[in-house]
């Protein structure tokens with residue numbers, strides 16, 4: 001069995017290359033060839049699709065945090081009103 005036949009097709013990225021492109025994509029614009037090869041890779045590679053989802057999630061979380069920093073909205077989703085009131089009280093009585 002000839003496992004080296006893959007090498008002839010440069011369009012097929014290796015996972016480590018695909019992952020690098022995915023993380024590059026968060027910092028710079030990929031060129032057409034890179035996007036095309038990445039898409040092709042994601043079409044058949046489940047592991048890298050999962051990596052992409054994780055990166056998407058992190059990017060969204062970072063955006064959300066950025067928005068909060070800009071708007072000064074420090075309300076934390078998931079923090080109950082009760083817990084918030086308790087924090088507020090302890091801040092008021094801090095001095």
Ligand SMILES: [Zn+2]
Nearest residue numbers: 015018045048
């Ligand atoms: Zn892959």
